[in-house]
Amino acid sequence: MSKHVPPPLSIFSPVLLRSASMGALRKLDPRLLWRHPVMFLVEIGGFITSVNFLFALGGKHGDPAWFSGLVSLWLWLTVFFGNFAESLAEGRGKARAASMRKTRTEVQARRLSAPTADARTEVVLAEQLCKDDHILVEASELIAGDGEVVSGAALVNEAAVTGESAPVVRESGGDRSAVTGGTTVVSGTIVVRITANPGETFMDRMITMVEGAKRRKTPNEIALEVLLLALTVVFLLVVANLSPLSIYSAKVSGQGAPVSLTVLVALFVCLAPTTIAALLPAIGIAGMDRLFQKNVIALSGRAIEAAGDVSVLLLDKTGTITLGNREAVAFVPVGGHSEAELVEAALLASLADETPEGRSIVVLAKERFHRRLHSLPPGAEVVPFSAETRLSGSDIGDMRYRKGESDSIIAFVGRAGGTPPAGLDREVLSIAKNGGTPLVVCCNADILGVINLKDILKGGIQERFQQLRSMGIRTVMITGDNPHTAAAIAAEARVDDFLAQAKPEDKLRLIRENQQAGYMVAMTGDGTNDAPALAQADVAVAMNTGTQPAREAANIIDLDSNPTKLLDIVETGKQILMTRGNLTTFSISNDVAKYFAIIPAALISIYPQLDALNIMRLASPQSAILAAVIFNAVVIPLLIPLALKGTRYRPMSAEKMLVRSLLLYGLGGVVVPFVGIKVIDMLCAVFI
């Protein structure tokens, strides 16, 4: 499949790096930065040490100028790196949004005075179209806005949205009536009722989401920020407390000087969880971006994170578990009729039937029985499927060939004075029990046999469900089929449960029940009848081929219309949370080593015995403090790739995953800075 999404730019691509650097500089503006309180405090620290540096240059006593200067330089760099990470994450989205905007040229539309194709038209700009306006669109014209086809049918090229170059049919009524602004009509004429006001169209929302412009922080992100902010306040107080304590200690020990402002600021910045605070915005934005690379548009960040918690997944059977169309696989004659008789009648009843099922009957007759008929004999009359009779077929002279559900055919035969032959029920039941759909064929009052229509499972679907199961997600198949057929398909596809003969209200009830039991429910659907259920589900994935109501009810749109995309969505949701948790643990664990670097260095002039705490044997107090500050700054850009790519997620037990993460990021977070600070100190010592 061709994707309209250009291959993701490497995060090291010069274009992105340059624009991210510019963005990072712009974000130094305190009016923007205060939204990230931790980094804002670092900036204030950088400002204070810079002032100190200027005083030191002016010959005021205190720390040497080079020391204050270097500390402030690295504090500014710390803020810069944090901004850079965010800008870089946004950059990819922005680049993509720009390319999407380019495809959207200024469109004109023909507005209709009445919802019919022959009504009076006036030419207006797309942005003047409001909800419930009607427009006329003809071949090779762009559809000016999101809407619903109210009359006519057309082939529409939706590559601008889906990247799928093959045009799709859009027609009034049914599940294929939704059209998206920015797509092109290839052939046919349609009247479209506009369903979105300018600025609220699907394309608009998509661009906004991709750009990350309107990204709202998720509750979970805010909760983490609360924790980080609380820790930051405590560290601020720790540092504020160290100052009087050092004044006291210097006085009582009779030697040394109280800790200088520059060192206090350095200590604060090192202790504050700058690593995670700097990378936090990037993690969320990058997560959305990764989903977009998989052709999934999340309309809310909350939905992605909720996806990580999903414990029940409801899937519509048709088009999800099975290929959309059923195929005829066998002819089963009954009542002493031969197979040839049945095939003949089935063929006559199906030749004019353009549904995939009907065509598959013709194909089976041709392949297996070499019965070929290209068209009905002259004079034949086609009887299309109708909701009243629930039958279809053809009349050739007196011979009335019909096919349909068992009940309908029996009623039809009964009206003609016939009775169902013995054995019909048995065959019908046996087909249904094996997951097939029995289609009974008759001619006048005579029932000839049954066609076995089978659902064809999508390839590899069982493995996908197994994967979902290992993530702790229960899958429930929803189908309009009878319970026998549903059970057979459910068993074959290895879903955990099924809901047969489901009406929209049944779906809604099932979701509510699961939610009341405390489960997070995900639902994938595409039809208008799925819309209420989608609106109720915690994570609602709509297929892009779905109807407008379905897409509006959903919070995630899958452009590929591949229902097992939920696996990717769940994975991304988990990755976002894990990356946050891991970097938080890493960031806090780092503080241990930083304390051991800075505290002895800051206080050694007061109490020389504190050298015992200098377990890294750092060269000098100044090099120790610089090393800690530099490590604290440098670790941010080093972790940007991790923040953007996310921690790898593999399904395993929660306990095992926790042990792994704790060892890697907790223990690692304690050990790494000891090594890093020591190395940087050795480099610093060369110059100092």
Place this chain on the structure above:
Amino acid sequence: MHYAELIQFVAFLGAILLLAKPFGLYMARIYEGESTALTPLLAPLEKGIYLFCRIDGAEMDWTRYAMALFILNGVMGASLFLLLLLQGGLPLNPNRVAGASWGMALNTAISFVTNTNWQSYAGETGVSYLTQMAGLAVHNFLSAASGMVVAIVLIRGLVRKNAHRLGNFWVDMTRTVLYILLPLSLVVALFLVSQGVLQNFGANKAVALLQPQTTSAGVIREQVIPMGPVASQEAIKELGTNGGGFFNANSAHPFENPTPLSNFVECLLILLIPASLTFTFGRLVRNPGQGRTLFYSMLFLLVVAAGVMYRAEIAGNPLVTKMGVVGPYLEGKEVRFGVGGSVLFGSLATATSCGAVNAMHDSLTPLGGLVPLVMMLLGEVVFGGVGVGLYTMLSFVVIAVFVAGLMIGRTPEYLGKKIEVREMWLAVGTVLTAGVLVLILVGAAVLLPSGLAGRANPGAHGLSEILYGFASAANNNGSAFAGLDATSLFYRLLTAAAILAGRYVPLLASLAMAGSLAAKKYSPPGLGTLPTDKVTFTLWLVVVIVIVGALTFFPALALGPVIEQLKMIS
């Protein structure tokens, strides 16, 4: 290690392991409103109380519950304040103790109503028997019960779904006092009397010294022996993790804690309710493993702390050893308890928020003194005060669950309840309040002359004394390093402020958390749920507690006990 002391430690551990579970389950029955062996005896009394006080038992939401608690605490505090001011003219005052100054009365009223029992007075000379009994002892019961019911409400918040009502404050208080605190106190008081603890209303006795002492002030021929209703107050002092001694010397005094056996029993009493409450928790949430997680993480920290303290005290002071003094380091300790009995009591009384002492903590080795200090600075969660320890610990659990939950890719939840923004605010508020208070107040005290005046020692040890004092107050422990002179108005007002904020901010936050959790729906655990009853999480919880404490107090400790220790050994 001496065998006798090893046996004492092992026996203590065995006893608490043996007692905590059955007693915890007993308390669970009390809070579930079920009947127990004591019901036939006490139920009529309970009913009588409800009838007399017109308690209808209707369940309250968290705000009404908090209101009731504040009203009771306010009235009790005010009455104690007045009692202290007016005690000089009231009956049951054979020793003619005068009314207290307003500063002392305020500090003491706040200290006892909050279960802190920080004492800025000497019991023998500062309070009458009436105040001891009707004031201090009554508060020992009610302040303990106030802490316990808040813990129970928080548990109910975790257990209940889509609910707002969390129990009736008056019923919970009545049942706590009637079925848990009173019966045990009664039995233990009688036992203590058997060991030699006083229980009378007599005036202090002056007795002639067998051997008159000559001092610079002249020859001393007689000694005053204090009297009073001690045993009745001693039992609840330990059981309710109150810690306010009848005498100034607290449990080091032979009339409060006469024998090694009474010492052992008092130690057991200090830990009994805080330890048992973890099992009550496990029972009430219908998941014993969750209770065990809390119990063992607390026990782990306690054993490590007691071990470090014991080692430091056995090793003694090299400067003293150099002078040729051999044997265990008994400076500031009672000979009848030895190093083992003193370390056991000292570590327990600071791990829980009891704060009673049977040795002078000011005289401990720097490292030995660091342990009680750290036990308090960790936020009183190593068992902690009755109820308080549990609800503070649950806030640590919320934080630990939040980070661990993220690390396994789930939006964090504890016992099926989602941890969101509101819970995070309340948890950090509960956990960090005391630390914030200590940092601010210590910083102020070392800069101000009136703060420095309270020190008994110059140098780093003086800083340790100030740090210990505010750590004790802000964490509602009440333990005294004994070096700090806390009778100045400066310390009386600042410690009172620390005590008030340190008590009621976390308490209110925990009640609010209970309300917030109760209103949530419950999500059943699945494959991807973080297991909070396994060893990994237990260790992680320990790490979170230690890291938060260490990061907050590393610099202060480095300039206090740590530098003292380094200087001593260098």
